[in-house]
Amino acid sequence: MNNRISDQDSLVSVRDLTFSRGNKKIFDDISLDFQRGKVTAIMGPSGTGKTTMLKLIGGQLFPDKGTVLVDGQNVHQLRRADLYTLRKRLGMLFQSGALLTDMSVFDNVAFPLREHTQLPESMIRTLVLMKLQAVGLRGASQLMPNELSGGMARRVALARAIALDPMMIMYDEPFTGQDPISMGVLVHLIKSLNTILGLTSIIVSHDVHDTMAIADYIYVLSGGKIVGQGSPKEIQESDSEWVQQFMTGAADGPVHFHYPAKDYVDDLMSSGKRY
Amino acid sequence: MMDFIEGLGSSTRTSFNKLGRATFFLGQTVSGIMSVLLRPGLLLKQLYSVGVMSFLIITISGLFVGMVLGLQGYYTLSDFGAEETLGVMVAASLVRELGPVVSALLFAGRAGSALTAEIGLMKATEQLSGMEMMAIDPVKRIITPRFLAGLISMPLLAGLFSAVGIIGGQIVGSGLLGVDEGAYWSQMQASIDFYDDIVNGVIKSIVFGFVASWIALFEGYDAIPTSEGVSRATTRTVVNSAFSILGLDFILTALMFGDH
Numbered sequence: 001m002n003n004r005i006s007d008q009d010s011l012v013s014v015r016d017l018t019f020s021r022g023n024k025k026i027f028d029d030i031s032l033d034f035q036r037g038k039v040t041a042i043m044g045p046s047g048t049g050k051t052t053m054l055k056l057i058g059g060q061l062f063p064d065k066g067t068v069l070v071d072g073q074n075v076h077q078l079r080r081a082d083l084y085t086l087r088k089r090l091g092m093l094f095q096s097g098a099l100l101t102d103m104s105v106f107d108n109v110a111f112p113l114r115e116h117t118q119l120p121e122s123m124i125r126t127l128v129l130m131k132l133q134a135v136g137l138r139g140a141s142q143l144m145p146n147e148l149s150g151g152m153a154r155r156v157a158l159a160r161a162i163a164l165d166p167m168m169i170m171y172d173e174p175f176t177g178q179d180p181i182s183m184g185v186l187v188h189l190i191k192s193l194n195t196i197l198g199l200t201s202i203i204v205s206h207d208v209h210d211t212m213a214i215a216d217y218i219y220v221l222s223g224g225k226i227v228g229q230g231s232p233k234e235i236q237e238s239d240s241e242w243v244q245q246f247m248t249g250a251a252d253g254p255v256h257f258h259y260p261a262k263d264y265v266d267d268l269m270s271s272g273k274r275y
Numbered sequence: 276m277m278d279f280i281e282g283l284g285s286s287t288r289t290s291f292n293k294l295g296r297a298t299f300f301l302g303q304t305v306s307g308i309m310s311v312l313l314r315p316g317l318l319l320k321q322l323y324s325v326g327v328m329s330f331l332i333i334t335i336s337g338l339f340v341g342m343v344l345g346l347q348g349y350y351t352l353s354d355f356g357a358e359e360t361l362g363v364m365v366a367a368s369l370v371r372e373l374g375p376v377v378s379a380l381l382f383a384g385r386a387g388s389a390l391t392a393e394i395g396l397m398k399a400t401e402q403l404s405g406m407e408m409m410a411i412d413p414v415k416r417i418i419t420p421r422f423l424a425g426l427i428s429m430p431l432l433a434g435l436f437s438a439v440g441i442i443g444g445q446i447v448g449s450g451l452l453g454v455d456e457g458a459y460w461s462q463m464q465a466s467i468d469f470y471d472d473i474v475n476g477v478i479k480s481i482v483f484g485f486v487a488s489w490i491a492l493f494e495g496y497d498a499i500p501t502s503e504g505v506s507r508a509t510t511r512t513v514v515n516s517a518f519s520i521l522g523l524d525f526i527l528t529a530l531m532f533g534d535h
Contacts, residue, residue, distance in 0.1 A: 092405070
Protein backbone atom coordinates (compact mmCIF):
# COMPACT_ATOMS: atom_id res chain seq x y z
CA MET A 1 0.00 0.00 0.00
CA ASN A 2 1.30 3.42 -0.88
CA ASN A 3 1.25 5.71 2.11
CA ARG A 4 3.34 8.51 0.76
CA ILE A 5 0.37 10.50 -0.56
CA SER A 6 -2.37 11.37 1.84
CA ASP A 7 -5.95 10.73 0.75
CA GLN A 8 -6.86 14.43 0.74
CA ASP A 9 -4.24 15.15 -1.89
CA SER A 10 -5.26 12.47 -4.29
CA LEU A 11 -7.93 13.08 -6.90
CA VAL A 12 -8.11 9.43 -7.83
CA SER A 13 -7.43 6.62 -5.44
CA VAL A 14 -7.52 3.01 -6.44
CA ARG A 15 -7.77 0.62 -3.53
CA ASP A 16 -7.15 -3.15 -3.45
CA LEU A 17 -8.18 -3.51 -7.05
CA THR A 18 -8.49 -6.91 -8.68
CA PHE A 19 -9.60 -7.32 -12.27
CA SER A 20 -9.55 -10.39 -14.50
CA ARG A 21 -10.26 -11.07 -18.11
CA GLY A 22 -11.34 -14.66 -18.55
CA ASN A 23 -8.90 -16.66 -16.44
CA LYS A 24 -6.14 -14.08 -16.66
CA LYS A 25 -5.68 -11.74 -13.72
CA ILE A 26 -4.90 -8.30 -15.15
CA PHE A 27 -4.61 -6.61 -11.74
CA ASP A 28 -4.01 -8.46 -8.54
CA ASP A 29 -4.96 -6.47 -5.47
CA ILE A 30 -3.17 -3.23 -6.28
CA SER A 31 -3.55 0.31 -4.88
CA LEU A 32 -2.56 3.52 -6.62
CA ASP A 33 -2.99 7.23 -5.92
CA PHE A 34 -3.09 10.07 -8.39
CA GLN A 35 -2.29 13.39 -6.82
CA ARG A 36 -4.15 16.59 -7.62
CA GLY A 37 -2.37 18.99 -9.97
CA LYS A 38 0.35 16.47 -10.77
CA VAL A 39 1.28 14.35 -13.77
CA THR A 40 1.27 10.71 -12.75
CA ALA A 41 2.42 8.03 -15.15
CA ILE A 42 1.53 4.37 -15.30
CA MET A 43 4.25 2.49 -17.12
CA GLY A 44 4.87 -1.08 -17.97
CA PRO A 45 5.29 -3.51 -20.85
CA SER A 46 2.49 -3.90 -23.42
CA GLY A 47 -0.35 -6.09 -22.23
CA THR A 48 -0.03 -5.23 -18.54
CA GLY A 49 -3.46 -3.60 -18.52
CA LYS A 50 -2.46 0.04 -18.52
CA THR A 51 -5.35 1.06 -20.76
CA THR A 52 -7.62 -1.20 -18.70
CA MET A 53 -6.71 0.89 -15.65
CA LEU A 54 -7.92 4.05 -17.41
CA LYS A 55 -11.17 2.32 -18.36
CA LEU A 56 -11.65 1.25 -14.75
CA ILE A 57 -11.11 4.82 -13.56
CA GLY A 58 -13.54 6.10 -16.19
CA GLY A 59 -16.16 3.56 -15.14
CA GLN A 60 -16.21 1.77 -18.49
CA LEU A 61 -15.15 -1.49 -16.88
CA PHE A 62 -16.07 -2.99 -13.51
CA PRO A 63 -13.49 -4.46 -11.14
CA ASP A 64 -13.88 -7.91 -9.58
CA LYS A 65 -12.89 -6.46 -6.23
CA GLY A 66 -11.73 -3.15 -4.80
CA THR A 67 -12.75 0.47 -5.21
CA VAL A 68 -11.90 3.40 -7.44
CA LEU A 69 -12.57 6.81 -5.92
CA VAL A 70 -12.56 9.82 -8.24
CA ASP A 71 -12.85 13.12 -6.39
CA GLY A 72 -14.31 11.25 -3.43
CA GLN A 73 -16.95 9.37 -5.45
CA ASN A 74 -16.90 5.62 -5.87
CA VAL A 75 -17.08 5.34 -9.65
CA HIS A 76 -18.57 1.86 -9.71
CA GLN A 77 -21.40 2.63 -7.31
CA LEU A 78 -22.63 5.73 -9.09
CA ARG A 79 -25.93 5.71 -10.90
CA ARG A 80 -25.63 6.12 -14.66
CA ALA A 81 -26.66 9.77 -14.61
CA ASP A 82 -24.16 10.58 -11.86
CA LEU A 83 -21.42 8.69 -13.66
CA TYR A 84 -22.10 10.77 -16.78
CA THR A 85 -21.98 13.97 -14.69
CA LEU A 86 -18.61 12.87 -13.34
CA ARG A 87 -17.33 11.99 -16.80
CA LYS A 88 -18.04 15.53 -18.01
CA ARG A 89 -15.25 16.54 -15.63
CA LEU A 90 -12.85 13.91 -16.99
CA GLY A 91 -11.11 14.18 -20.32
CA MET A 92 -9.66 11.18 -22.05
CA LEU A 93 -7.23 11.09 -24.92
CA PHE A 94 -7.43 7.78 -26.77
CA GLN A 95 -4.46 6.23 -28.47
CA SER A 96 -6.13 6.56 -31.87
CA GLY A 97 -7.54 10.01 -31.12
CA ALA A 98 -11.05 8.58 -31.52
CA LEU A 99 -12.16 11.60 -33.56
CA LEU A 100 -15.57 11.32 -35.18
CA THR A 101 -14.68 10.72 -38.80
CA ASP A 102 -17.80 12.28 -40.30
CA MET A 103 -17.13 15.70 -38.75
CA SER A 104 -14.53 18.41 -39.36
CA VAL A 105 -11.90 19.28 -36.77
CA PHE A 106 -14.00 22.26 -35.68
CA ASP A 107 -17.15 20.16 -35.22
CA ASN A 108 -15.22 17.49 -33.34
CA VAL A 109 -14.01 20.00 -30.77
CA ALA A 110 -17.45 21.63 -30.67
CA PHE A 111 -19.13 18.22 -30.21
CA PRO A 112 -19.04 17.99 -26.38
CA LEU A 113 -20.00 21.66 -26.09
CA ARG A 114 -22.99 21.24 -28.37
CA GLU A 115 -24.08 18.04 -26.64
CA HIS A 116 -23.71 19.26 -23.07
CA THR A 117 -24.35 22.99 -23.10
CA GLN A 118 -26.97 25.35 -24.46
CA LEU A 119 -24.38 27.94 -25.48
CA PRO A 120 -25.09 30.07 -28.56
CA GLU A 121 -23.17 29.13 -31.69
CA SER A 122 -21.07 32.31 -31.57
CA MET A 123 -19.77 31.44 -28.13
CA ILE A 124 -19.12 27.83 -29.13
CA ARG A 125 -17.07 29.18 -32.04
CA THR A 126 -14.99 31.34 -29.72
CA LEU A 127 -14.41 28.47 -27.30
CA VAL A 128 -13.49 26.01 -30.05
CA LEU A 129 -11.03 28.44 -31.61
CA MET A 130 -9.44 29.05 -28.20
CA LYS A 131 -8.99 25.33 -27.59
CA LEU A 132 -7.60 24.80 -31.09
CA GLN A 133 -5.24 27.75 -30.62
CA ALA A 134 -3.97 26.10 -27.43
CA VAL A 135 -2.93 23.00 -29.38
CA GLY A 136 -1.70 25.06 -32.34
CA LEU A 137 -4.28 23.84 -34.85
CA ARG A 138 -6.64 26.79 -35.26
CA GLY A 139 -5.63 26.91 -38.93
CA ALA A 140 -6.74 23.30 -39.42
CA SER A 141 -10.26 23.80 -38.11
CA GLN A 142 -11.95 23.02 -41.43
CA LEU A 143 -9.97 19.85 -42.20
CA MET A 144 -11.54 16.41 -41.91
CA PRO A 145 -9.95 13.79 -39.60
CA ASN A 146 -8.68 11.75 -42.58
CA GLU A 147 -6.64 14.77 -43.71
CA LEU A 148 -4.72 14.94 -40.43
CA SER A 149 -1.44 13.27 -39.53
CA GLY A 150 -1.39 11.01 -36.46
CA GLY A 151 0.17 13.71 -34.30
CA MET A 152 -2.34 16.34 -35.43
CA ALA A 153 -5.25 13.99 -34.77
CA ARG A 154 -4.03 13.52 -31.21
CA ARG A 155 -3.74 17.27 -30.73
CA VAL A 156 -7.30 17.75 -32.00
CA ALA A 157 -8.43 15.03 -29.62
CA LEU A 158 -6.61 16.88 -26.86
CA ALA A 159 -8.42 20.11 -27.77
CA ARG A 160 -11.68 18.15 -27.60
CA ALA A 161 -10.71 16.61 -24.27
CA ILE A 162 -10.22 20.07 -22.74
CA ALA A 163 -13.34 21.56 -24.38
CA LEU A 164 -15.41 21.21 -21.21
CA ASP A 165 -12.55 22.35 -18.95
CA PRO A 166 -12.14 19.04 -17.12
CA MET A 167 -10.40 18.59 -13.79
CA MET A 168 -8.39 15.65 -15.04
CA ILE A 169 -7.15 14.22 -18.34
CA MET A 170 -6.21 10.62 -18.94
CA TYR A 171 -3.75 10.04 -21.77
CA ASP A 172 -3.67 6.59 -23.32
CA GLU A 173 -0.27 6.02 -24.93
CA PRO A 174 0.04 9.62 -26.17
CA PHE A 175 3.54 9.15 -27.64
CA THR A 176 3.13 5.87 -29.52
CA GLY A 177 3.96 6.10 -33.20
CA GLN A 178 4.89 9.78 -33.18
CA ASP A 179 7.81 11.36 -35.02
CA PRO A 180 10.29 13.26 -32.81
CA ILE A 181 8.74 16.66 -33.57
CA SER A 182 5.14 15.59 -32.84
CA MET A 183 6.43 13.84 -29.76
CA GLY A 184 8.13 17.02 -28.58
CA VAL A 185 4.95 19.01 -29.24
CA LEU A 186 2.82 16.55 -27.27
CA VAL A 187 5.24 16.39 -24.35
CA HIS A 188 5.26 20.18 -24.19
CA LEU A 189 1.46 20.38 -24.49
CA ILE A 190 0.76 17.84 -21.78
CA LYS A 191 3.08 19.53 -19.34
CA SER A 192 1.98 23.08 -20.11
CA LEU A 193 -1.75 22.29 -20.11
CA ASN A 194 -1.34 20.61 -16.78
CA THR A 195 0.33 23.67 -15.31
CA ILE A 196 -1.72 26.39 -16.98
CA LEU A 197 -5.14 24.81 -16.57
CA GLY A 198 -4.34 23.35 -13.15
CA LEU A 199 -5.26 19.87 -14.34
CA THR A 200 -4.44 16.50 -12.94
CA SER A 201 -2.99 14.18 -15.56
CA ILE A 202 -2.66 10.45 -15.78
CA ILE A 203 -0.41 9.18 -18.53
CA VAL A 204 -0.30 5.59 -19.60
CA SER A 205 2.81 4.92 -21.58
CA HIS A 206 5.70 2.62 -22.24
CA ASP A 207 7.83 5.40 -23.61
CA VAL A 208 10.45 5.64 -20.89
CA HIS A 209 12.38 8.73 -21.91
CA ASP A 210 9.56 11.19 -22.60
CA THR A 211 7.36 10.05 -19.78
CA MET A 212 10.20 10.42 -17.29
CA ALA A 213 10.66 13.98 -18.52
CA ILE A 214 7.16 15.16 -17.59
CA ALA A 215 5.88 12.85 -14.88
CA ASP A 216 5.91 13.86 -11.22
CA TYR A 217 5.25 10.34 -10.01
CA ILE A 218 5.52 6.99 -11.76
CA TYR A 219 4.03 3.57 -11.18
CA VAL A 220 5.61 0.64 -12.98
CA LEU A 221 3.22 -2.27 -13.45
CA SER A 222 3.94 -5.79 -14.51
CA GLY A 223 2.12 -9.07 -14.17
CA GLY A 224 -0.80 -7.42 -12.37
CA LYS A 225 1.37 -5.98 -9.60
CA ILE A 226 3.12 -2.69 -8.95
CA VAL A 227 6.80 -3.49 -9.37
CA GLY A 228 8.07 0.00 -8.74
CA GLN A 229 6.89 3.47 -7.81
CA GLY A 230 8.27 6.88 -7.02
CA SER A 231 9.54 10.06 -8.60
CA PRO A 232 11.39 9.71 -11.92
CA LYS A 233 14.67 9.96 -10.03
CA GLU A 234 13.70 7.23 -7.57
CA ILE A 235 12.57 5.00 -10.41
CA GLN A 236 15.82 5.50 -12.26
CA GLU A 237 17.77 4.55 -9.15
CA SER A 238 15.52 1.64 -8.26
CA ASP A 239 17.29 -1.58 -7.47
CA SER A 240 14.36 -3.70 -8.65
CA GLU A 241 15.37 -5.98 -11.53
CA TRP A 242 11.96 -5.53 -13.12
CA VAL A 243 12.22 -1.76 -13.18
CA GLN A 244 15.79 -1.85 -14.42
CA GLN A 245 14.93 -4.20 -17.27
CA PHE A 246 12.06 -1.94 -18.28
CA MET A 247 14.10 1.24 -18.07
CA THR A 248 17.09 -0.09 -19.97
CA GLY A 249 15.07 -2.15 -22.44
CA ALA A 250 17.08 -5.33 -21.85
CA ALA A 251 15.83 -8.21 -24.03
CA ASP A 252 15.91 -10.77 -21.25
CA GLY A 253 15.45 -10.47 -17.52
CA PRO A 254 12.51 -10.98 -15.20
CA VAL A 255 10.37 -10.52 -18.34
CA HIS A 256 11.54 -13.38 -20.53
CA PHE A 257 12.31 -13.06 -24.19
CA HIS A 258 10.54 -16.35 -24.92
CA TYR A 259 6.85 -16.88 -24.60
CA PRO A 260 6.26 -19.86 -22.27
CA ALA A 261 6.76 -23.04 -24.26
CA LYS A 262 7.75 -26.65 -23.74
CA ASP A 263 11.37 -27.70 -23.93
CA TYR A 264 13.03 -26.63 -27.20
CA VAL A 265 14.71 -29.97 -27.98
CA ASP A 266 11.57 -31.95 -27.11
CA ASP A 267 9.57 -29.70 -29.37
CA LEU A 268 11.96 -30.15 -32.31
CA MET A 269 12.03 -33.93 -31.86
CA SER A 270 8.28 -34.37 -31.47
CA SER A 271 6.03 -35.56 -34.31
CA GLY A 272 4.85 -32.04 -35.10
CA LYS A 273 1.25 -32.79 -34.33
CA ARG A 274 -0.72 -29.56 -34.17
CA TYR A 275 -2.13 -28.70 -30.80
CA MET B 276 -20.37 -38.08 -28.83
CA MET B 277 -19.66 -36.19 -25.62
CA ASP B 278 -17.85 -33.56 -27.70
CA PHE B 279 -20.90 -33.22 -29.90
CA ILE B 280 -23.25 -32.71 -26.95
CA GLU B 281 -20.80 -30.32 -25.34
CA GLY B 282 -20.52 -28.33 -28.57
CA LEU B 283 -24.28 -28.26 -28.96
CA GLY B 284 -24.70 -26.98 -25.42
CA SER B 285 -22.09 -24.30 -25.74
CA SER B 286 -23.39 -23.02 -29.08
CA THR B 287 -26.94 -22.93 -27.69
CA ARG B 288 -25.69 -20.93 -24.73
CA THR B 289 -23.82 -18.54 -27.02
CA SER B 290 -26.94 -18.04 -29.15
CA PHE B 291 -29.17 -17.33 -26.17
CA ASN B 292 -26.53 -15.05 -24.73
CA LYS B 293 -26.46 -13.08 -27.96
CA LEU B 294 -30.24 -12.98 -28.16
CA GLY B 295 -30.29 -11.53 -24.65
CA ARG B 296 -27.73 -8.88 -25.53
CA ALA B 297 -29.66 -8.02 -28.68
CA THR B 298 -32.90 -7.62 -26.72
CA PHE B 299 -31.22 -5.44 -24.12
CA PHE B 300 -29.70 -3.39 -26.93
CA LEU B 301 -33.13 -2.99 -28.54
CA GLY B 302 -34.53 -1.75 -25.24
CA GLN B 303 -31.77 0.83 -24.93
CA THR B 304 -32.31 1.92 -28.54
CA VAL B 305 -36.05 2.32 -28.17
CA SER B 306 -35.68 4.22 -24.90
CA GLY B 307 -33.77 6.91 -26.80
CA ILE B 308 -36.55 7.59 -29.31
CA MET B 309 -38.01 10.55 -27.40
CA SER B 310 -34.69 12.36 -27.20
CA VAL B 311 -34.10 11.83 -30.93
CA LEU B 312 -37.54 13.23 -31.78
CA LEU B 313 -36.56 16.36 -29.89
CA ARG B 314 -33.54 16.72 -32.17
CA PRO B 315 -34.97 16.17 -35.67
CA GLY B 316 -31.67 17.19 -37.28
CA LEU B 317 -30.06 13.91 -36.23
CA LEU B 318 -32.94 11.91 -37.69
CA LEU B 319 -33.04 13.86 -40.96
CA LYS B 320 -29.37 13.21 -41.62
CA GLN B 321 -29.91 9.47 -41.16
CA LEU B 322 -33.12 9.46 -43.22
CA TYR B 323 -30.99 10.84 -46.01
CA SER B 324 -28.20 8.28 -45.75
CA VAL B 325 -30.43 5.27 -45.00
CA GLY B 326 -33.52 6.16 -47.03
CA VAL B 327 -32.72 8.61 -49.81
CA MET B 328 -29.45 6.90 -50.69
CA SER B 329 -31.37 3.62 -51.22
CA PHE B 330 -33.76 5.37 -53.61
CA LEU B 331 -31.96 4.45 -56.82
CA ILE B 332 -31.48 0.74 -56.19
CA ILE B 333 -35.11 0.40 -55.07
CA THR B 334 -36.49 2.28 -58.09
CA ILE B 335 -34.47 0.40 -60.67
CA SER B 336 -35.08 -3.00 -59.09
CA GLY B 337 -38.79 -2.23 -58.74
CA LEU B 338 -39.03 -1.31 -62.40
CA PHE B 339 -37.40 -4.53 -63.56
CA VAL B 340 -39.34 -6.76 -61.21
CA GLY B 341 -42.56 -5.13 -62.44
CA MET B 342 -41.55 -5.61 -66.06
CA VAL B 343 -40.75 -9.29 -65.51
CA LEU B 344 -44.07 -9.75 -63.72
CA GLY B 345 -45.82 -8.11 -66.68
CA LEU B 346 -44.11 -10.45 -69.09
CA GLN B 347 -44.54 -13.67 -67.15
CA GLY B 348 -48.08 -12.75 -66.11
CA TYR B 349 -49.08 -12.07 -69.69
CA TYR B 350 -47.79 -15.40 -70.98
CA THR B 351 -49.67 -17.32 -68.29
CA LEU B 352 -52.88 -15.31 -68.31
CA SER B 353 -53.17 -15.18 -72.10
CA ASP B 354 -53.45 -18.99 -72.17
CA PHE B 355 -56.78 -18.55 -70.40
CA GLY B 356 -57.73 -15.42 -72.31
CA ALA B 357 -57.49 -13.50 -69.06
CA GLU B 358 -54.76 -10.99 -70.00
CA GLU B 359 -57.09 -8.14 -69.05
CA THR B 360 -56.48 -9.06 -65.40
CA LEU B 361 -52.72 -8.53 -65.77
CA GLY B 362 -52.96 -5.34 -63.71
CA VAL B 363 -54.47 -7.21 -60.76
CA MET B 364 -51.84 -9.89 -60.89
CA VAL B 365 -48.94 -7.46 -61.04
CA ALA B 366 -50.33 -5.15 -58.36
CA ALA B 367 -51.36 -7.91 -55.96
CA SER B 368 -48.00 -9.68 -56.20
CA LEU B 369 -46.14 -6.44 -55.66
CA VAL B 370 -48.21 -4.89 -52.92
CA ARG B 371 -48.69 -8.07 -50.90
CA GLU B 372 -45.38 -9.82 -51.33
CA LEU B 373 -42.68 -8.64 -53.66
CA GLY B 374 -42.77 -4.99 -52.68
CA PRO B 375 -42.17 -5.47 -48.95
CA VAL B 376 -39.96 -8.57 -49.28
CA VAL B 377 -37.67 -7.65 -52.16
CA SER B 378 -37.26 -4.05 -51.03
CA ALA B 379 -36.41 -5.27 -47.50
CA LEU B 380 -33.80 -7.67 -48.91
CA LEU B 381 -32.32 -4.87 -50.99
CA PHE B 382 -32.47 -2.57 -47.98
CA ALA B 383 -30.56 -5.11 -45.87
CA GLY B 384 -27.94 -5.43 -48.60
CA ARG B 385 -27.58 -1.73 -49.30
CA ALA B 386 -28.33 0.14 -46.06
CA GLY B 387 -28.04 -2.65 -43.47
CA SER B 388 -24.54 -3.70 -44.46
CA ALA B 389 -23.45 -0.05 -44.53
CA LEU B 390 -24.85 0.51 -41.04
CA THR B 391 -23.08 -2.53 -39.61
CA ALA B 392 -19.76 -1.55 -41.18
CA GLU B 393 -20.13 2.04 -40.01
CA ILE B 394 -20.97 1.17 -36.40
CA GLY B 395 -18.41 -1.64 -36.29
CA LEU B 396 -15.66 0.68 -37.50
CA MET B 397 -16.73 3.36 -35.05
CA LYS B 398 -16.30 0.76 -32.34
CA ALA B 399 -12.95 -0.41 -33.71
CA THR B 400 -11.59 3.16 -33.85
CA GLU B 401 -12.78 3.82 -30.27
CA GLN B 402 -15.26 6.48 -31.38
CA LEU B 403 -18.07 4.89 -29.38
CA SER B 404 -15.85 4.48 -26.35
CA GLY B 405 -14.68 8.08 -26.74
CA MET B 406 -18.27 9.25 -26.77
CA GLU B 407 -18.99 7.35 -23.57
CA MET B 408 -16.03 9.03 -21.92
CA MET B 409 -17.40 12.40 -23.07
CA ALA B 410 -20.55 11.49 -21.14
CA ILE B 411 -22.56 11.06 -24.34
CA ASP B 412 -24.59 7.87 -24.65
CA PRO B 413 -23.54 6.37 -28.01
CA VAL B 414 -26.75 4.35 -28.25
CA LYS B 415 -28.94 7.44 -28.04
CA ARG B 416 -26.69 9.64 -30.14
CA ILE B 417 -25.65 7.17 -32.87
CA ILE B 418 -27.87 4.08 -32.82
CA THR B 419 -31.39 5.38 -32.17
CA PRO B 420 -31.46 7.93 -35.04
CA ARG B 421 -30.33 5.22 -37.46
CA PHE B 422 -32.88 2.75 -36.12
CA LEU B 423 -35.70 5.24 -36.43
CA ALA B 424 -34.56 6.21 -39.93
CA GLY B 425 -34.66 2.55 -40.99
CA LEU B 426 -38.11 2.11 -39.49
CA ILE B 427 -39.49 5.14 -41.33
CA SER B 428 -37.67 4.55 -44.63
CA MET B 429 -38.62 0.91 -45.12
CA PRO B 430 -42.38 1.29 -45.74
CA LEU B 431 -41.76 4.31 -47.96
CA LEU B 432 -39.19 2.41 -50.00
CA ALA B 433 -41.49 -0.61 -50.26
CA GLY B 434 -44.28 1.68 -51.44
CA LEU B 435 -41.96 3.18 -54.02
CA PHE B 436 -40.89 -0.29 -55.15
CA SER B 437 -44.50 -1.40 -55.67
CA ALA B 438 -45.52 1.82 -57.42
CA VAL B 439 -42.60 1.71 -59.85
CA GLY B 440 -43.17 -2.05 -60.35
CA ILE B 441 -46.81 -1.48 -61.31
CA ILE B 442 -45.70 1.11 -63.84
CA GLY B 443 -43.09 -1.36 -65.14
CA GLY B 444 -45.80 -4.00 -65.55
CA GLN B 445 -47.94 -1.53 -67.41
CA ILE B 446 -45.11 -0.52 -69.75
CA VAL B 447 -44.55 -4.15 -70.73
CA GLY B 448 -48.20 -5.25 -70.58
CA SER B 449 -49.91 -2.46 -72.48
CA GLY B 450 -46.92 -0.81 -74.12
CA LEU B 451 -45.33 -3.90 -75.65
CA LEU B 452 -47.81 -6.76 -75.44
CA GLY B 453 -51.01 -4.91 -76.20
CA VAL B 454 -53.09 -5.38 -73.04
CA ASP B 455 -55.78 -2.72 -72.90
CA GLU B 456 -54.52 0.12 -70.74
CA GLY B 457 -57.95 0.94 -69.33
CA ALA B 458 -58.49 -2.70 -68.36
CA TYR B 459 -55.03 -2.86 -66.72
CA TRP B 460 -55.84 0.04 -64.38
CA SER B 461 -59.58 -0.49 -63.82
CA GLN B 462 -59.28 -4.20 -63.04
CA MET B 463 -56.56 -3.31 -60.58
CA GLN B 464 -58.66 -0.60 -59.00
CA ALA B 465 -61.61 -2.94 -58.64
CA SER B 466 -59.74 -5.87 -57.14
CA ILE B 467 -57.04 -4.46 -54.90
CA ASP B 468 -58.42 -3.81 -51.43
CA PHE B 469 -56.98 -0.99 -49.36
CA TYR B 470 -57.03 -2.84 -46.03
CA ASP B 471 -56.50 -6.42 -47.17
CA ASP B 472 -53.72 -5.70 -49.60
CA ILE B 473 -52.14 -2.30 -49.11
CA VAL B 474 -52.32 -1.97 -45.32
CA ASN B 475 -51.11 -5.55 -44.84
CA GLY B 476 -48.22 -4.85 -47.20
CA VAL B 477 -47.32 -1.72 -45.25
CA ILE B 478 -47.44 -3.63 -41.95
CA LYS B 479 -45.10 -6.22 -43.43
CA SER B 480 -42.63 -3.59 -44.54
CA ILE B 481 -42.68 -1.91 -41.12
CA VAL B 482 -41.91 -5.26 -39.48
CA PHE B 483 -39.11 -5.93 -41.98
CA GLY B 484 -37.70 -2.43 -41.48
CA PHE B 485 -37.70 -2.98 -37.72
CA VAL B 486 -35.95 -6.33 -37.97
CA ALA B 487 -33.44 -5.35 -40.65
CA SER B 488 -32.39 -2.17 -38.80
CA TRP B 489 -32.21 -3.97 -35.45
CA ILE B 490 -30.01 -6.74 -36.86
CA ALA B 491 -27.75 -4.33 -38.76
CA LEU B 492 -27.21 -2.02 -35.81
CA PHE B 493 -26.78 -4.78 -33.25
CA GLU B 494 -24.29 -6.69 -35.38
CA GLY B 495 -22.23 -3.50 -35.77
CA TYR B 496 -22.41 -2.68 -32.06
CA ASP B 497 -21.60 -6.25 -31.05
CA ALA B 498 -18.85 -6.72 -33.65
CA ILE B 499 -15.36 -7.76 -32.56
CA PRO B 500 -13.47 -4.50 -33.06
CA THR B 501 -11.01 -5.72 -35.68
CA SER B 502 -11.15 -5.64 -39.48
CA GLU B 503 -12.01 -9.34 -39.58
CA GLY B 504 -14.67 -8.89 -36.89
CA VAL B 505 -16.35 -6.07 -38.77
CA SER B 506 -16.25 -8.01 -42.04
CA ARG B 507 -17.87 -11.05 -40.38
CA ALA B 508 -20.49 -8.84 -38.74
CA THR B 509 -21.39 -7.29 -42.09
CA THR B 510 -21.84 -10.74 -43.63
CA ARG B 511 -23.97 -11.84 -40.67
CA THR B 512 -26.16 -8.78 -41.10
CA VAL B 513 -27.02 -9.63 -44.69
CA VAL B 514 -27.48 -13.36 -44.04
CA ASN B 515 -29.48 -13.02 -40.82
CA SER B 516 -31.62 -10.22 -42.24
CA ALA B 517 -32.45 -12.29 -45.32
CA PHE B 518 -33.43 -15.31 -43.19
CA SER B 519 -35.47 -13.22 -40.78
CA ILE B 520 -37.26 -11.32 -43.53
CA LEU B 521 -38.20 -14.45 -45.47
CA GLY B 522 -39.17 -16.39 -42.34
CA LEU B 523 -41.26 -13.56 -40.98
CA ASP B 524 -42.86 -13.08 -44.36
CA PHE B 525 -44.20 -16.62 -44.22
CA ILE B 526 -45.59 -16.10 -40.71
CA LEU B 527 -47.12 -12.74 -41.53
CA THR B 528 -48.65 -14.03 -44.77
CA ALA B 529 -50.18 -16.97 -42.91
CA LEU B 530 -51.65 -14.62 -40.32
CA MET B 531 -52.87 -11.94 -42.72
CA PHE B 532 -54.16 -13.90 -45.68
CA GLY B 533 -54.98 -17.15 -43.91
CA ASP B 534 -58.78 -16.87 -44.16
CA HIS B 535 -58.86 -16.37 -47.95
